[in-house]
Amino acid sequence: MWIIYALLAALFFGVRGVMYQWTSQKNINRNLMLFGVFFVGFVISAIAMIALDQRWHNLAQVCVGLALGLGSFSANAALHKGFSVGKASLISILSGLTPLFVLLFAFLFWHETLTNQQLIGFVIIFSGLYIIRYSNDISWHNLQGAQWGLLAGLCFSVNDLLSKQSTRLEADIFATLTLMFGFGSLLFAFSWLKNKNTQLNTNDARPRWSNTKTFVCGLGVGLTNVLGMVAIISAFALGTTGLVSAISAMNILIILLYTRIILKESFSRQEITGLTTALVGIVVLRLSA
Template identity: 45%
Template sequence: MWFVFAASAAVCFGLRGILYQWTSQRPIDRNLLLFSVFLTGTIVSLAINLFAGQNWSAGTWVGAIIGLFSYIANMAMYRGFAVGKAAVIAMFTGLPPVVVAIMAYFLWGEKLNIWQTISFVIIVAGLLLIRYSNDITWNNLKGAQWGIVTMFGFGITDLASKQATLLKAETLPTLSVMYVTGMLLFGLTWMLSKKRTAAARGEVAASREEAGGPVEASHKAAAKAPWNFAKTVQWGMVVGLTNIFGMMLIMPAFRLGVTSLVSVVVAMNVVFVLLYARFGLKERFTRLELWGLFIVIVGIVILRLAK
């Protein structure tokens, strides 16, 4: 049953990735977008729990750790994409299951049997092939430090989710704490970013005024108008639905399954983004991407047959 939950979570996160990809092509404030994503999670988890009545236990507060490291991972990922090569950061975002597998062994003594180990290695190899780019070399790893932070951030998020289930924490209260934590952090980041942007614009305007030159409106008109607050929040809340439903599925998957296997199955959400790029954006698969897809499928077949 854990596989059904994990695979369903992968579908939700794959849809989230597709929406993120679409959004990345629009002039939108990412911090405000992510604040809205976590706002949706807060509202939905609290609202559903009004009817479900799940208990708020001590383990529920592990949700704050999940929210914190989700924030760190997302911020590091976006920072990495800004200063480094996208292929480098994408490669590291495929590696959290490795972190999870190693840490789960040392924390809880979780072991995989031989067939589970083979399937795990095959799936990770396939994911890395999908995310790999031929232009990655040892001399071309700018932004790798942010990729490493992203890898550990998402890995610790998965481990904390598992820890919450081991402490018998209920899903909805834990997610409520997680989303409130992330919402506050992204909201604070958005406000600080907004102040810095306003200050920078003020300095530019002042320098132009001192030089006696007019502020050129033509450049502003030529650029795409950024999404306003209401539009960004509304769209972020739509994206947030895929995120909250994915998290509601991943928690029972961790409760029922082996941590590393759940993590690697959920990581396959990249396959859905890749399929969207092929059939929605009409991008052609590279040979490595085709091999990666084939290898992931083989790994899943072995995992399903593993006892």
């Protein structure tokens, strides 16, 4: 059953990634949009928590929920920023390295060991990144959003570990998500109020979205986010940390399909080789157990 939950998480997060990429190309206030993403998650989680009579049973559960809010704030902000300044395919690959980071951190924190196949996946993925790093249009001086993709991958890996920790603490899922989305909403709302106009380019020829339209769009994107979180925490409750994270990372395939069919992005041979190698490495990780 955990495989179904993990695949559902991949689907919902993949759709979220596509919507992030689409909105990142609009002349909108990013913080306001992401405030809407988290606010709808908070409302849905709070209603579900009350309806199902869920609650927080100890301080550790509260701390994990709040930490998830901070981690999600950082991860979603980095992902959306990456899509706004870099190639969608590259950002999706780098942010898709989450399962690799999860495997490493799970080994350090919980002594979950790497199998030979997982180690092979590790080497293949970083070989792919090395090739991408030396592609024609990516350099130390022109990363084209790669740093944001890597930051998003790291933050999402922290979220996966915290999600797993919430299940180890036997925390109620919607109580945890209420704290996560609630705290994340506050952080994005504060960021929006502090920098209302800095993210809008007054010289941009594209139509500027109103605050209402931006927030409502965020509410729509947030539906995919909350569904993905419910699915992945349910999977973590039943499956192993690294494998669940790896399967849910299949969302990058949805994003890549979108970039090829809809955006019609073209790649150099070196980029294709690097992207393909990285994907093969992630597939190797998924097949390991």
